[in-house]
Structures are given as structure tokens and as C-alpha cells.
Amino acid sequence: MKAVISPRSLFIALGLLLALALWLSLALGPVGLPLGDTLRAALRLAGLPLAADGLQQAELILGQIRMPRTLLGLAVGAVLALCGVAMQGLFRNPLADPGLIGVSGGAALGAAVAIVGGAALGGLPELFAPYLLSLCAFLGGLVVTALVYRLGRRNGQTSVTTMLLAGIALNALAFACIGLFTYLADDATLRTLTFWNLGSLNGASYARLWPLLLVTLGVALWLPRRAQALNALLLGESEARHLGVAVERLKRELVFCTALGVGAAVAAAGMIGFIGLVVPHLVRLLVGPDHRVLLPASALAGASLLLLADLFARLILSPAELPIGIVTALIGAPFFLYLLLRGRT
């Protein structure tokens, strides 16, 4: 694959795109705030001592609604794209997706247990319920991924192919269990489950944001350190081993990072598809497969795309809003098809 543009110009372009997405995400919403108010409220929130007259509403909307939502979008988009790169590197296949190793299926199962089980237990205390959902989703993703990883190991070696097949089997199993919970659920629970599966950045709050921000920061700092090793792995496992890469350790780290990152993202925002698949692919088309560029560029692009998708989701049906998973899939699926068909000619 040949680079279309140089890494430097790509980073400048993506930096500008992210800045634009961040600004739009803060400045636009169903409540029409005058640009001046948004600016002054933003500066006040940043700590500048400006006069507060007439800014209460702008400050509240910016500080309590748009800011946490924007940070959530930033983190989810970046971490999903980074984990996408990790998975495509691990499977040495540009069509790999974080869902392959069972994180998403496991998280969805965890969420179903929390939603349906929580309702069956007669409802948990109002404050605790959302945390239970996030925790169950996160743990579900982690447990199923660990299982897929275990099944892929034999004689101290991890077979990527076995992992892939085990992932497919466990995903099927997870979705069968979700089906069972769906059958047991009553109407209201069912709708909650359906909406959770479509993802949303709605209702973001700082309290629920920081675990994801920490995980995202960890993944974003850790994965680029392994960029050279990922590059070596592109040549093949034995080649990478001959180049001095501890391949087994690398695989373990990639799986762990993905389970942690995607698990945390799904726990915070529900299922959001196609970012992890499409973004790395898109970036690879632009600058080639060098992971030293691919990883940070994908994080920037993923965050920008998710923020723009969320902007669409919250404006198009206002005052109601569209689940963001629908928007990303509507953009992602046709693009995926385009990639498939383009390779044929």
C-alpha cells in the first residue's frame, strides 16, 4: 500500500479536523446559543474571570451537557480506533474488528444481564443502576475476551486462527444468551436493551467519564510504544520473532489493551460499531501501514469522526435524538462495502 500524503500533512489535517469537530461539538446543539455566549462561557469554564451576567444557561449547557459529552465522544472514538488498529495488526488483516475477540459480544451480554437481571430483582437503587450496567458490560467484555484468548493458546503458543474461530463461536454463544434474556424481558426492559445496543453519548456526566478517560489515556500511551513490534508482526509471526520481537507477549498486550479499551468504551456509551473497523482502514489508505503513524493518526481520526457522527445524531431529530450506533453503521457499512468492491477491480 502506498502513501497518498505525507505523515506530516496528515497530522496537520487531522489536527485541524479534530479541532473543528471539538469546536462544533461544543458550539452546536438543539439549544441555539449565540456564538459570543458560547465563547465567553467556554473562557469562563476555562477559568478566566469574565463577567457572569446572562451566561448561566450557556455555562450550564456548555459545562454540564456539551463538555462531558464531547469528552466522552473524544475518548470513545479514539479508543475504538486504536483498538481497531491493534486488532488489525494482531490478525494481520485489514478487515479485523475489535468485536472479533468477543469484547463487544461479552459486553452486550453483561449489559443484558444487568438490565434484565436488575429489573427482575425489583430494580436497584436509582443511583447505583447505571454503574451496575457499565460494570457488568465491562466485566462481560473482559471475561469473554479472556476466554477467547485461553482457547487460542496451546503449548505456550497463541494461534491467531484458533482465536478468531473461538471468537466467532463465543460471539454466537453470547448472542444466544442475549436472545434468552430478550425473551425473558418485559416490554420496558426490552426497549432499554435495544437502545443500549445502539449506543449513545447522551447523558454523559463527569462522574462516569473518568474511568474511560484513564483507560483511553493508558491505551493511547501504551500502544504507540509497540508500534515497531506491530510493524515487524506485519511481516509474519516467525519473521517478527527473528527480528527480536517477543511475539507472545505482544499478542497478550494487544488482546489486553483491546479488551480494556473497547470494554470501557462500550460500558460508557453502549455499542458503537464500525469506528474500530473503518477508521484504521481509512488512515491506512492515506498514509500506508506504518504503525508509528497509523496509531496516533487513527486516534485523531476516530475521535473526530465520532464527534461529527454524534453531532448529527443529536441535531437531526431534535428535540429527540438518534442513537449514535445507527449513524456510525449507516456511514460505516457502505464504506466497508466500497472497500470490499474496490479490492476486486
Next chain:
Amino acid sequence: MTRPLAAFALFASLLSPLAASADNLPQRWVSAGGSLSEWVVELGGEGKLVGVDTTSQHPASLQKLPSIGYQRQLAAEGILALRPEVLLGTEEMGPPPVLAQLAAAGVKVEALPADADLQVLHGNLKRIGVLLGDEARAESVFAAYQARLKEQADWVARAQAETRAPTVLLLLGHAGSSPMAGGKDTAAAWLIERAGGRNLTTHDGYKALSTEALLALDPEVVIFADRRLGGDEARQALLKQNPALASTRAGKEGRLVAIDPTLLVGGLGPRIPAGLAELSAAFYPGRTPLEPATP
């Protein structure tokens, strides 16, 4: 569009003789609960509604208002854009972080219980009455409702003293797939019982019923709630999709009764007594049906 309207409303309220007491009353309402919206309209508050959720379908005029989406998936900023003073809804309303954000923005969030219980309804009506500034009307509407349900219960008691209660199934259809039968803990069972029938199901919730189970239960009356079709058309479709239904007693005697599926959600709404009377008339065809309520 909304700003001049609000200014006009403010101006009008200043002119009105009630201005003194209406000053502190919320003038812009968003309602996120089907039967609560109906009650707001019933108590004369329709003009104050500026947005409703997807379950608020009655009266039809509410469908023209901006939709805030599904009651469990409310969007904080979307609702704030309607500049409401009150968000009225059931305890199912959510997600909780969004309600907290709305409350922080100064919206009075009123989460009322949705149980199908007269005491609960009384409390809810009183609350809506207070917020509308017309408690007397809320009390009289509740008294009439209670009397109406009492009349219904008496009618059923008299009917059951003379005739055996018919066996009934309520089928919820999504035209094209096998129908779901209302289980013993559902609003369907509640309606059947209050209308004087005997619900045949033993399961909880709404579950798909197999053809054989339908034949074995052999209901005398089948109530069906179809979201797409209405009346005779739906009756034909139901028989066509479930040929077995035709060989049950209900099918042979043509005792298939259609009801509006929105009666099954959101607790006790204003249309319940009329719906019950209609069902009762179908359950006991030989008796003089209850007169429709005079408002």
C-alpha cells in the same frame, strides 16, 4: 418561533384576571408519558404542552407537538431547547443523568408513579391539578372517574351473578408474525378481569403463543390489539395468519374484539372506563351495555 409565542403567553397571562395566582404556575410543559399527557389535556392544560414523548398519541392533536423521543432515552439538550418549566413523566422516565442535568437547568422534573391503582391516580391528578392551578377540577374529574369505575364493577358483578364469566385471551399482534398473548401480570389481564372476563394465560408478560396452545386453551372471546390494522381488516388478517383461531370457540362464534393497543400502556388513563365498557358489552352480549360516560 417559540420566543414570540412565549412572550405572547406572558402578555396574555398578565392581562387575565387570574394573573395574580397564575404568576408562579409553570406555563411550558413537556410530558413524557402517554396517559399523563391525556390527563393534562383532560384537565385543560393542553395549551401549555410544548413537547411530548413517543407514547403520547392521544388525543391526536398531541402528535403535532415536537417529539422528545422515547421516555427512557430522553436527551437533555433537546428538551432544554423547548424551554420547559416542567417535565412531567412516569417513574420509568430516564436516563437518570439526563434528569439530573434537566433539574440542574431549573426544569421542575415531576416523576409520577404509573401503577394501575386508583390511589396512585388520585395522587397524580392532584399533583397535575396543583401545577395547573385548578385543584378543584382535578378532584371532580377524579370523582367522576372513580364513580365510573364503580359503576363498571357493579355492572360486572351483576352480570357474573347471572352468567358464567367468559374465558378470554388478549393477543397483541404485529401483523405478519405470530401474536403474543398477555400474561397474568400484564395490563391485558387487568383489563380482562375488570371487564368481567377470565384470562386464560398462566405465563408472565407477553409471550408468543403456539397454535397448539391456542387450540388447547380454546378461548370464548379473543381480544386483539393490532398496531397497524383496525376493525374488520385486522379481524380478517388475524384469522388468516392463525387458521387455528377459526376453530376455537371465539373464532366459530365470531367473538373477536379489537381494542386500541395504547390502552395497554401507561397505567390508568382517561379512556380506560370506555374501553372496559366496550369489552364488557362483548363479554356479555345479552345484557344492556353501560351507557357511555357523559363528560
